[in-house]
Amino acid sequence: MAQRGRLVKHFFYIEKTLKGLWCTTRAGQLVAAGAGQRGQAAAGTLFERAPLGTMLGMTRTYFDWAATTPPLPELFEILAQAPFGNPSSRHREGQEGRQALEGARRRCAMVLGVRPEQLIFTSGGTESNALVLQSLLVRNSPAGLIYGATEHPSVRETAEQLKRLTVPVMTVQPEPDGRIPKEAVLKALDRAKERNMPVKMLALMAVNNETGAVTDIGEIVQAVRTLPGPAIHIHTDLVQSIGKVPFSLSDSGVDSAAMSAHKLGGPRGIGLLYLKRPIPVLIKGGEQEWGLRPGTENVAGALAFAYCLEQLASKAPLARHYDEAQNRMEALIRGLKKLEKCILIPEDRQGRDQRFSPYIVQAAFPGIPGEVMVRALDNAGIAISTGSACSSGKAERPVLKAMGIDADTAFCSVRFSQGWATTDQDIEQLLEAVTTIRKTL
Numbered sequence: 001m002a003q004r005g006r007l008v009k010h011f012f013y014i015e016k017t018l019k020g021l022w023c024t025t026r027a028g029q030l031v032a033a034g035a036g037q038r039g040q041a042a043a044g045t046l047f048e049r050a051p052l053g054t055m056l057g058m059t060r061t062y063f064d065w066a067a068t069t070p071p072l073p074e075l076f077e078i079l080a081q082a083p084f085g086n087p088s089s090r091h092r093e094g095q096e097g098r099q100a101l102e103g104a105r106r107r108c109a110m111v112l113g114v115r116p117e118q119l120i121f122t123s124g125g126t127e128s129n130a131l132v133l134q135s136l137l138v139r140n141s142p143a144g145l146i147y148g149a150t151e152h153p154s155v156r157e158t159a160e161q162l163k164r165l166t167v168p169v170m171t172v173q174p175e176p177d178g179r180i181p182k183e184a185v186l187k188a189l190d191r192a193k194e195r196n197m198p199v200k201m202l203a204l205m206a207v208n209n210e211t212g213a214v215t216d217i218g219e220i221v222q223a224v225r226t227l228p229g230p231a232i233h234i235h236t237d238l239v240q241s242i243g244k245v246p247f248s249l250s251d252s253g254v255d256s257a258a259m260s261a262h263k264l265g266g267p268r269g270i271g272l273l274y275l276k277r278p279i280p281v282l283i284k285g286g287e288q289e290w291g292l293r294p295g296t297e298n299v300a301g302a303l304a305f306a307y308c309l310e311q312l313a314s315k316a317p318l319a320r321h322y323d324e325a326q327n328r329m330e331a332l333i334r335g336l337k338k339l340e341k342c343i344l345i346p347e348d349r350q351g352r353d354q355r356f357s358p359y360i361v362q363a364a365f366p367g368i369p370g371e372v373m374v375r376a377l378d379n380a381g382i383a384i385s386t387g388s389a390c391s392s393g394k395a396e397r398p399v400l401k402a403m404g405i406d407a408d409t410a411f412c413s414v415r416f417s418q419g420w421a422t423t424d425q426d427i428e429q430l431l432e433a434v435t436t437i438r439k440t441l
Contacts, residue, residue, distance in 0.1 A: 061382045061426050065263075066209050066240060066360050066417035072265040072311060075304050079267065082300035088288065097299045104299075107306035111313050112242075113250035114274060120289045121302050124271035125239040126154035128258030129203075131273060131293065132235045133158045134282040136167050136201060143200035144168035146188050148180050149402035150213070152237055154258075155203050156398065168197045171402075172204070177346045177355055178213030178403050180204055182223040189227065200230070205237035207245060210387045210399045210415055211345060212360030214245065221253035233279070239263050243313035245322065245357050249274060261305040264312055265420075270301030312420065321420045322358065328418060328427050329358040335431040339438055341366050345405060345413060362387075362400075364413040365434075368441050373414050373434075376441075380433045385415050 062070065085093030087101045102116070109116040122128045133155065136143040147159050149171040163169045172188045174180045185202065192199045202224065206217050217236050224232055235256045241247045243264045249257060257274040261267060278292060286294035311317060330351030336342050345362040349355075365373055370386040377384050387397055400410040416430065 059381065061429050063416045063418060063422075063426070063430060064383045064385045065419035065422070066415065067385055068262050068268070069265050069419055070421070071262075071267060072308060074307065075265070075267060078304050078307055079300045082303050084299075087297050087299060088286075097297075101297050101299050101302050104302035104306040108272060108302075108309055111306075111309040112274070113248065117290070118275055120273040120275060120293050121297055121305075122271040122273050122293055123269055123298075124262070125152070125237065125258045125260035126271075127293075128260075128271050128273035129154040129235075129237055130158050131281060131283070132233075132256045132258070132279065133162060133201070133203065135279045136162060137165065137282050138280045139200060141200075142168075142198045144170070144192065144197045145201045145203065146170045146172060146185070146192065146199055147203040148172050148174065148205060148215070150174050150178055150180070150208055150211075150399045151203065151205055152209055152239070155205070155237060159203075170197065170199075174213070174402055176404055177348070178208055178211045178399070179355060180215045180220075182216070182220045185220050186223060186227075189224070199232055201233045201235060203235045203237075205240070206247060207238075207240040207357045207360075208399065209240050209360070210397075211362045211403070212240075212357035212417075214355060214357055217247075217254060218252050225253065240357065240360070243309065243318060244325075244359050246318065261301065261308055264305075264308045266304045266308040267301055270298050270305050272305065325358040325418060325420075325422075326352055328422060328424060329361065331424065331427050332416065332418075332431065333361060335427070336361075336363055336434070339435060341438065342434075343409060345400065345409075346403070359419065360415065360417045362413055362415050364409045365438060366409070366412050368412055368437070370412055370414045372441070373412075373437065376437045377430075377433055380437075382430055382433055385417075386413065387415055 083093065083096040083100045085091070085095070085097035087094060087098040089095075089097075101121075105116045105119055105121070108119055112119070122131065129152070133145065136145055145159055145162060145167060147155055147169065159169050170188055170192055172180050172184050174184070185204070189199060204215055204217060204220065207214055221234055224234060233255045234253070236252070236254045236258075238247065238249070238257045239260045240263065242259050255276045256279070259272040259274070261270045273293070275292070278290065281292050284294060288294055288297055312321070333344065333349065333351045336344060343364040343366065345364060349361070374384055374386060387399065397405075397410040397413070400413060405413070418426075
């Protein structure tokens, strides 16, 4: 804590120093993704070259894909041409909207390998997670929840709220690498049984949004299904999985799953909830989505989500992008390991590591607060984050704390996340910038 205190004390001094070092790079020729042409910075500045443009004609380099992704170019036309009629209306405009909505649902189901009636359109991953967890409040019998200690805030904070409303909850602690093994889940269920806690739901994310740790959901489902007693509803957050890492929703055996379009090249405000079978819901107000999610449906968003799934979550593009991401992540991790005072989280992470998604890596730079590194790279034309965008206003890092990472290291950690449009040149640019910052500060 003393080290952290010294870093806080010098925070504003470092910020002042950075302002004297960085200069705004002059925009070079705008380039599309992967074009490879760089703008030139003013001579004698800290960074000799402007960042490589990777998306939408920008001259910045984007490494915060886990927070949100740039929209696919075709989305603008899809959204503009979507029927405007309310799908619940009986007139022609309404029925055009209904046909488009159900067509989008069928397309999503085709890619995901499930039945159309098992997919509920929501406003995003957060609502999908909350809708499932809040169903515990309207069960006919006492219902408890077990969830991973490294969950996204939409699960963790909803669980905390449920606890305040007298729903019994318990967490499953991860391994030091951030993954949650089936043994830990089974032990948690044993503890719940000893405490006479009626467990009705288990919530675990497939890919962690801060570290990229991959939890084997299928293995856990198989282990839990063999236990005697009432069936447990198993929910998984797939926001960082669908369209990024191999995952078969139909084969996983889960009862529900949350997905979000804006993590997959789609617009914000549209998500999916997979339900193997209907569940009781807390929020009422209409019969839309079979009464499970009331409110006028987002037809344009549904059409956009369907397109994004087809383009990125279908088997062929998913495999190609995954392999390319592995190659780039291997280069990034190799470069980070060469730096002095750079700690990978976890430290034993390898370049090609099946324990992690190749799209996300967490690293700490002792002596440089994470927020300072974020601002320094931002001034250099590179976007990163410290962790979940949904927790950006909070100083603590619950995910890293659950992994056993000390407070000082967590305070100096940042997240690098890439996407399908990231290039080898982007990786080089990032490593050059981080190296300069590390040497300068």
